[in-house]
Amino acid sequence: MNIAKIKEDFPILERKIHNEKRLVYLDSAATSQKPRSIVQAMDNYYNQNNANVHRGIHLLAEEATQMYELARKKIADFVEVEDPSQLIFTRNTTESINLIARTWGWTSLDAGDVILTTEMEHHSNIVPWFSLAEEKRLIVKFIQITNEGKLDLKHYQSLLKLNPKIVAFTHMSNVLGTINPAKEIIESAHKAGAITVIDGAQSIPHFSVSIDDLDADFYAFSAHKMCGPTGIGVLFGKRDLLEKMPPFLGGGDMIKKVTFNGFTTNSIPFKFEAGTPAIAQAIGFGAAVDYLSSIGMERIFAHEKALILYTMESLSDIPGLRIIGPRAEDRGGVISFVLDQIHPHDIAQILDESGIAVRAGHHCAMPLHEKLHLTASTRASLYLYNSKDDIDELKKGLLQVRKVFE
């Protein structure tokens, strides 16, 4: 993979910051940068085809509808879902998970029912379940992590004896980088009679996933972490579940018929897409999966794997630096660490002055940090456009941080 050439696809990476320093972007787990082609795809739509989707009779409306639905088809192909109508466009992963809690969760769960989630979740796969649990008097249990930062599958098996109704887990941790054995977890959940909700915000951007093959019941991900625009995400749901679920929001597009006495709902996925959707963003999302496919997810993952190994090796030379989470073989391109007693905000601020963008804090995973006995950590996250040079800069920057505080 020619990284120099890939970098050229991302105009922002040419930007010089803080006195002509090269931008070293290591915050892709928060949001990825955008290649020129996706911005152009959205520009073209606005400049040539802009109209509202569905039911329009005029040419532009037909074009916009076709482009919007083509994007859905492209994304379905990308995540290996045969029936694209099982993909609902949402705002992001967070909204996708909230949608499940508010519709399926609301109608299918009763007081005393158990929801399993894990200690390594992002708040977006904890808080919606807590909210629902509070209103419906449900019980939320957390699958523990091992000392190494992997899911404790033995503990999972023991929690399954509680007959949970939902097993909600992340495919890849946004702090530890751990890639969870999704297929195995889903199979066990199904045997125990639970449905599964997978947070794929960190997985879909980085390695190829076949949602059909996983046999996931619900699977959520966001465009903006995979070279696409902000403001659009996807919720995959199995057809039979989606058809039984009540609508999420009411309004235009989600109805078949409205009378003075009530309404009937549209078929899926439209039943869950009330109001004018994020049309340009959907088209941009389609362009993003085109871009990633043109490079190939296998190649992207192999590149990241090599870079993770390089990062972990080179950072381990820094005195006082401790990487959190499993060994390189078991993780994706997220590397969180602590450096002596230096506060992550100070680390991130000093790195920023060298042009290096990392994230500091709890990364929306406060319970996980509590488990790790940390108030915060610093996270460097990688993507296809990062090179060994970026890691060398990071290392140089971290040595500078030590010098400031020595």
Place this chain on the structure above:
Amino acid sequence: MDDLYREIIIDHYKNPQHKGRLDKSDFSFEDENPLCGDHLQIELRVDENQNVVDAKFDGHGCAISISAADLLLDSIIGKPIEDLKKLEKQDILGLLGIELSPVRLKCALLSLKVLKAAVYELQEANDDLTQ
């Protein structure tokens, strides 16, 4: 290197003069910045004229929040409690001698927020106190 981590800030962070606890305090308050987990407690002792005779802080935080706390407490010794109610954002920035982004401003102002809550003998700190 940069202004933000100039010597005075690193110095007060590494060797704070006012870190610790008082045996007996007349005013005290503690709070945290949930964004970064910083935790700060401030204790004050006053004489019969309500002038600050001793001040200590305890807790953990980044270099900006710890050095701001130390500089702030250093600046209030000998001052009447009533005067502390008039302290504002600019006073802290003046002590630090730097410009801060909105996120880091919260770090710098945590000590002022805690100090004011202590002086007003509040149950809960409020961001408005630092305006």
